Amino acid sequence: MTATERSLVLVKPDGFSRGLTGEVLRRIETKGYALVALAITTPDRERLARHYAEHEGKPFYEPLVEFMSSGPVTAVVIEGHRCIEGFRALAGATDPTAALPGTIRGDLGRDWGLKVQQNIVHGSDSPESSAREIGIWFPDL
Ligand code: DAT
Ligand code: MG
Secondary structure (H helix, E strand, O other): OOOOEEEEEEEOHHHHHOOOHHHHHHHHHHHOOEEEEEEEEOOOHHHHHHHOHHHOOOOOHHHHHHHHOOOOEEEEEEEEOOHHHHHHHHHOOOOOOOOOEOEHHHHHOOOOOOOOOOOOEEEOOOHHHHHHHHHHHOOOO
16 A cells, blocks of 8 residues: 645635636546645735745746745645645646646646746645645645
């Protein structure tokens, strides 16, 4: 038996404002992952600087922090065996134009010609990222 995993999912401000939170949660639940915690919040720059520390200095970093702090996001902790890899597969490629149909980003996202890609969701990319990110968004878990 492998240990169960948790992943930190964000429905980003584009997904929230377009009314896609329920659709994202539906895809997570129908895949079979459990919802462990959920919160709606407009993140401040300090939290986003911690969350996106790996991207500091990249050309899209400032637009990314600006975008992510522009409105409410839904932060969700999901749980299930291999859910980190599994949610990344549900989300699809970072670039919503290249993301395959059938994925969240491929079905629901598009390029808007902006400095940062708006692609509906974030999902942790490794167990280390997941533990770090859950600590940022849900320090009481
Ligand atoms: P992911 O969200 O697929 O893990 P990432 O961690 O590399 O992708 O980047 C974080 C976010 O930054 C991503 O969801 C969208 C944006 N982004 C990444 N690379 C970009 C680029 N080359 N141009 C514009 N936006 C980008
Ligand atoms: Mg990432």
